Amino acid sequence: MSTPFRREAGERRIRGATVLDLLKEETGRTQVLILAGGSAKRMGPISEPKPLLRVAGKPLIDRCIEYLRDNGFGDFILLVGHGAELLVKHVGGGERYGVKVSYCLDPQVKRVGKAKALKNAIERGAVDRSKRSLITYPDDVFVDRTLAARFLLSHVEAVRRNGVLASIALASGVDLPYGVAKVDSDGIVTEFKEKPALDVLTSTGLYIIEPPVYDLILQSIDLEAPEPLEFESTILPRLAEEGKLHAFTISRNTWFPVNTLKDLERVDDVLRSEEAQA
Numbered sequence: 001m002s003t004p005f006r007r008e009a010g011e012r013r014i015r016g017a018t019v020l021d022l023l024k025e026e027t028g029r030t031q032v033l034i035l036a037g038g039s040a041k042r043m044g045p046i047s048e049p050k051p052l053l054r055v056a057g058k059p060l061i062d063r064c065i066e067y068l069r070d071n072g073f074g075d076f077i078l079l080v081g082h083g084a085e086l087l088v089k090h091v092g093g094g095e096r097y098g099v100k101v102s103y104c105l106d107p108q109v110k111r112v113g114k115a116k117a118l119k120n121a122i123e124r125g126a127v128d129r130s131k132r133s134l135i136t137y138p139d140d141v142f143v144d145r146t147l148a149a150r151f152l153l154s155h156v157e158a159v160r161r162n163g164v165l166a167s168i169a170l171a172s173g174v175d176l177p178y179g180v181a182k183v184d185s186d187g188i189v190t191e192f193k194e195k196p197a198l199d200v201l202t203s204t205g206l207y208i209i210e211p212p213v214y215d216l217i218l219q220s221i222d223l224e225a226p227e228p229l230e231f232e233s234t235i236l237p238r239l240a241e242e243g244k245l246h247a248f249t250i251s252r253n254t255w256f257p258v259n260t261l262k263d264l265e266r267v268d269d270v271l272r273s274e275e276a277q278a
C-alpha cells in the first residue's frame with residue numbers, strides 16, 4: 001500500500017537504513033492504544049458513541065484507524081466503555097482497515113479516567129508489555145498526513161540520544177474559545193480580543209510510552225480511587241519532573257480536537273475543504 005509517508009520519504013537514509021526501513025521496524029515494535037471509552041458529556045445528548053459520530057461523511061474511529069494505518073501502524077487495541085457493543089460491532093477485528101484490532105473493556109468502577117483504563121488494560125494482558133505504545137483518542141483529528149510517523153521516529157531518536165521514556169505531541173499555540181480583556185485599576189477595559197491565540201504549547205492527546213512506563217502506571221494508579229484518574233495529571237507530570245518526557249511540536253492548524261458539536265462542525269468544514277483540494 002502506498003502511503004503519504006512512503007511517497008514523501010523517498011530514499012533519504014538514516015545511518016545506512018532508509019527512513020522507510022526504520023519506520024517499518026519501529027512500527028512493528030509499537031502498538032496503538034485508542035482510548036475510546038468516554039461518555040462524551042460535553043457533546044450534549046447524542047444517540048451513539050462519540051467515536052461513531054461522522055465527520056465529513058466518515059466516523060471518527062474510522063478516520064483515526066485509517067490515519068494511523070497510513071502512517072505504518074498495524075496493531076491496535078481499543079479501550080472501550082460507554083457504547084462498547086456498538087463500537088466493537090462497527091470496527092470488528094480490523095479486517096476492513098487492513099489492520100489487527102483487539103479490545104479491552106474499561107474497569108467496572110464508577111469513575112474511571114484514562115489512567116485507570118490504561119492500568120486495567122495492562123493488568124488484564126491486553127497490552128503487550130514488550131512493545132511501546134502510541135496512545136491516542138478518536139476525537140483528536142490530525143490533518144498533517146505524515147505526523148504520526150514523524151512523531152514515532154522523533155521519539156525513537158530521543159530515546160537513543162536522551163534516554164527518555166515517553167514523548168508528547170504539542171501544538172504550537174491554542175485558540176481560546178472566549179474573548180479576553182485587559183482592565184486598568186479604574187475598571188476600564190483597555191484592550192479586548194475575541195478568541196485570541198495564546199503562544200503556549202498545548203497537548204494534542206498524542207503520546208508514546210516505552211515499556212518501563214507500564215510499571216509506573218501499575219505502581220501509581222489505584223483502580224479503587226473514588227475520583228477518576230487521568231494519565232495527563234498522574235503519569236506525565238512525573239515523567240516531566242524526571243526529565244524523561246520528549247516534546248514533539250506541531251502546527252496548531254494541523255490538530256482539531258472534537259469536544260463539542262461546534263467542534264464537530266468546524267472539523268467537518270476543514271476536512272471537506274482538505275479533501276476537495278486533494
